[in-house]
Amino acid sequence: MIKNYLLIAVRNIFRNKMFSTVNILGLAFGMCSALLIFLWVNDELEYDHFHANVDRLYRVMENQKYSDGRIYTFASTPGPMAPFIKEKYPEIEKATRFTWEVNNLFQVDGKIFYEEGRYADQDFVEMFSFPFLKGKQTAALKDKNSIVITESMAKKYFGDEEPLGKVLLMNTKLSFTVTGVIKDLPKNSSLQFAYLLPFEVFWDENTWLHEWGNNNIRTYIQLKEGTNRENFAAKFKDEIGAHQEQNNVALFIQPLAEAYLYGDFENGQQAGGRIEYVQIFFVVAIFVLFIACINFMNLSTAQATKRAKEVGLRKVIGAVPSQLFKQFMGESFVTVCLSAAIALMISLLLIPVFNEITGKALSLNLLDGRIILIFGAIILFTSFVAGSYPALVISEFKPVQVLKGQLKSGSKAATFRKVLVVVQFSMSIILIISTTVVFRQMNFMQNRDIGFDRTNVIYVWMEGDVRPKLETFRNQLMTKAGIESVTSASQLPIDIGNSTVGVNWEGKDPNEKILFSNINVDFEFIQTMKMTMKDGRPFDRTRVTDTANYIVNEKAAEKMGFKEGATDQDLTMWDRKGKIVGVVKDFNFGSLHTAVDPLILRMDVKETYCLLVRLKPQEVEAGLRSTEDLWKAYAPGYPFKYTFLNQNWEDFYKPEAQRGKVFNTLAILSIFISCLGLFGLSAFSAERRTKELGIRKALGASMSSLVQLMGREFTVLVAIAACVGCPAGWYIMTQWLSNYAYHVDVGFVTLILAAIICLAISLITISYHSFKVAANDPVKSLRYE
Template identity: 35%
Template sequence: MLKNYLKIAWRNLRNNKMYSSLNIAGLATGMAVALLIGLWIWDEVSFNTYHRNYNQLAQVMVQATNKTANGNAIFTGSTTSIPMGYELRDKYSGDFKHVSLVSWQAAHIVATGDKQLSQTGMWVEETFPVMFTLKMLTGNAEALKDPSSILLAQSVAKALFNNADPLTQTVRIDNKMEMKVVGVYEDLPYNTTYRDVKLLLPWKRYVNGTEEWIKNSQTQWDNHMCQLYVQLNDHADLNKVSAKIRSVPTPHITFSKEELLLHPMKKWYLYSEFREGKLVGGRISIVWMIGIIGAFVLLLACINFMNLSTARSEKRSREVGVRKTIGSSRRQLVLQFLSESLTMTLLALILSLVMVQLSLPLFNGLSDKLMSIPWGNHVFWLLILTFTFITGLISGSYPAFYLSGFKPVKVLKGTFKAGRFAALPRKVLVIVQFTVSVALIIGTIIIYRQIQYTGNRPVGYTREGLITVDINTPEIAGHYDALRNDLLQTGVVADMANSNSAPTEVFSNNIVEWKGKDPSITVSPGTIAVSHDFGNTVGWQIKEGRDFSRNFPSDTGAFILNESAVKLTGFKSPIGQTIRWLDRDHVIVGVVKDMVMESPYQPVRPTIFHLNPYWARLITIRIKPGINLHDGLAKLEPVFKKYNPGSPFVYKLTDEEYAKKFNDEKRIGNLTTIFAVLAIFISCLGLFGLASFVAEQRTKEIGIRKVLGASVFNVWNMLSMGFVTLVIISCAIAVPLSWYFLHEWLQKYEYRTTISWWIFAMAILGTLLLTLATVTYQSIKAAILNPVNSLKRE
């Protein structure tokens, strides 16, 4: 019986090539989208599962009630102080199996012989590799107890030593430290937090090195300058342990209040947004949005199948009548039509897999992933076949039950008519299709409008022509003035300075106080150490007071505040006021206009700039206006090589770094654009098939109308307006729905665009034009047919 079903199904596919092709193409496109989104969602939800202690690892977060320009708010941050790690290790060993302090990621020069590489590294305590279950290819994961040891990622070890054994080899870090390789670990997968980290350096060397401010930070509870991770004991309850350690900082910080909480690894990536001390979501909203879009695109493909199958019902009515007359039950007919649906779905699956394989490189580039089809995974095939079976049942269920319900007496007498309401379900489904499509078009426009609006936001300094270079070797740090002079002599440099934060980031924040501040409120603005020429280099705008100057030796302890920091303090006349930080009073000498250094979507963080070139970790250089960037960099490189011959010249363009802040929104926009295009394509594919069927069904009517004097335009108008009406209804539904959901989406941005009426008008007009273009071919083809031939047909 099954063989017979499949044989009939194949025969029907061959006899109706156009409709079968439309059905299979639509289904394949929808299934390809669903497969791509399924792979993308799996990559998202499996983020960090590479680490075997995934369910036991957590990051220690710090919460404080911060004073802001708009009142008081609970701030949750990932930056902690070193003493917090020592305290948790010493006094809470019953709750934690391991505790590890970790520095922020930074570029380091690693060299051996004549090979030099710039790689991202971190200073970590010796427990870090064990906690994060790094897969050691050689060596010992716990060997970082030795202050002169280093762990290398496999790719770095390969680049430095080729096939030679890297163990016990010596590498030079930043041209100032000789480190012994004690282990090589497998490069972390792309969907892990520390995928870019290729060097792990010993924490003991970091805190006991030559930097006095790092040494001093070991006893400073208010100096937030590192990260802290813990691994819970096997049977420890995260919520109970989090509550237990909440008040750890209280006895040690007398002029403000801080609390700790544990943020589990399984929530780092998708649930990273805190509001008023509560975890409220994060990237999970993007996962839901893309997943829903994928489901809708697949639904559109299933709707196409239903529409085209039921539209051709009258052509198969005689077949149903004959088969019922000779004894076929309705159950057998349902199975016959479902087998046809499943046959087409299997063919669509094969085509969709080809489409996915061919489009994955492009999709990976758009979504910043490294996904691939797991061909050898049995679970994948089980899910795919189940997904295909369900898709086939959904898309074929309505046609199967509809067609199998025909009355054989009426069909065989020739008196069967589909009825005035027979087309109603098809019309409803077309409306659903175009409602989704129009909503996606409107959403795409709004997303790009938001990116454009925020990209045009005044940033308070001049990004063009700025580059940053890391200071990670003593050759540069010890010859800064000579390097500056030589760079200025090249004729391409307008000015340069050093700082501990790039113009596109705020590296650290610290607790400050002043006379009259409420001691129950924590104030921790961003703090950036700069040299004298920083303001002139980045082009900040002085609002009050003055810039740092070499003519004032006292500026070594002076502060310049941005406008948001002034609002934070409440100073009416900030110049000359003092702020206490790290047990020292600092005088405010200037106020600068707010600079957008972090998220362009959020208010500017209150920031304090202090004159302290000894804390600098990078150089900022401004290329003179009118100088070609490529030519300018060509003249800078020899100067850096002169002072730092053993290191590659590595730089970052401030413009490009700022553009990266829009990456998530751009990816959402790109993906939404693709899915909107595919949704419209699938909808128009179905519309084309329906228009073809309607034109064929009304061939005699068109012939009679033409004999009676109807023009080509009259016939075109008759056939097209029905579809245009459905699309207009779709637009009427899509517009308010789109407005509501997009308005809600924009609320998460403090700095956001408005939803203008022309966006909806453009989406509606574009959809109507596309609809007319789709149905016009079939309409005109039917209109110009010779009425003599039309009326001869039986």
């Protein structure tokens, strides 16, 4: 019986080549997109889950409450915390400090490279599952002069030689002995580094790190088995307050397994993060797969009348609806399996491109149980959704009507097909709107006036004698070709991360806590970055007193209560008293997701580390050569490694741009699949109306009127889809844009454009069959059976 059903299924596929091709291709592209997106989703969900003790690993977080009622959440913690809490709380089995990425220069036997790594305590290598290929895990970071490197870094510096015991020279002065080589870190690890150095080295180099009031490093803990997380968190909450007066910090712990996906906090509460994009992409993948299933359902029910006699005969000889349902579900399963095979081949071809777009390292290993499970689930889901309704419709045909030739294509089935077409194109319109808005927002962020000119500006982290002799270096560089201006700062002006409440001014409430971002700058900072002063003046090197003075942004002046007349007001930051000499117009020094915060620019050349050089627009290459030549004279042991500031700004939004590209691809794919279905339906409609069109043509109807007649039905359906999809798309994207403090509007034009695009593509799709049938000789049309 099964063999007979399979034979009939294969014959039916070959008998209706065009419809079978449309069905198979539509399902294949839908399943391919779903497979790739589900692989991406699975990779995101598996971040950091490879650690053996992941269920007991936590990162320590801070909620800081300020006088305006706002609560800020940070992953930065005080330097002394980890060893202290490990000793104090018996619930903690291990604790480690872990720095942000540190870029250091390493050299050995003439090989010189910058590498990004971290400083960490010994507990780190025991807490996290980064397998050691060489060396002992328990002794890896115990020696102050030891270093643990990755497999790739070992290969880079030592080739096939034994790396253990070899010495690496760091920053031309410090030597570290390789005591361990770990396997290259997986891509789905939120902790990334090329090397690990003992935290003790970082501790000795930075005395400010010893204070409980300074936050800079991350703290991770591993709780003992059986520890109640909530009970411990309650005990641990006020630990900062035990070491500081007037404390406004509440500690909490976040599971490492959640840190990557749930990284956004709002007013002290978890407010999403990457998980939102995981959910969105999952839903969109289902959308695209469902659009492909709709094609199958529409074409299968439309073709059902061709198999009515077969169903009638089977029922006459004793077949019951459940048997027929199983038969046609089986046929659907055969079609889906053929589509799945094609989808798998397409996926294998596209996965390198998909990895490049998403920045992932996904693979289609068919021996991986998870991939088999994902692919199997897609096949079963598609088989059930695509095949159930057509099988139900066909199995319910009445044998008496069929055998008497009285079967008509029921109005219910026709109405259902129209509803599916509307749903299909509504989804496509939503995706078009989403794609358009995402593109516009990405373009807006890349080109927005953020309050200063970031073009033609390079930055270099100062090494060698550049920083100690900055004034001489700057003066010499200003005489070189292609150089417009030179300044320095403690951080990049597009990524200011330091903040403090240690700010006082006349009239301030001593109990008031306001968080101010801050940056140390050189004299020409405002001019070099081409910022605009709202009031007062930039720093002036001819005025000796300016070495103790400040410039604030508009937001800071407002927070201080100086909406007007902020200049010449006394300001004390930490232990340094000076005056506000100017108010700079607000500029974006962080993500456009958040509004501009209060900012203080502190004149302190000794605490600047980043050299910023503005190159003349027409002499960029000459300016780069001039800077490099002078760099070699002042920092001969350090490669000249520069970056354009504008490129850094683009890199900030690279993940969002990657997601935008995936959205674009899915939208195009959904339109293509929808049009495949429309192509098949218009062919079916044209086939059924051949005689009608022949009669109309014989009675004098023009070709244009016949084409309009054929296209009218589908045009109305797409118009209805636009009425459904446009409001839905507007609502969805308005919610998405609310995540940005600065954003575009969805706009009426976007909605109209999406509807027009969908309508135009659908008309082009159905026009082929409309013209073909309308152009037929009416004599042949009237003879058509």
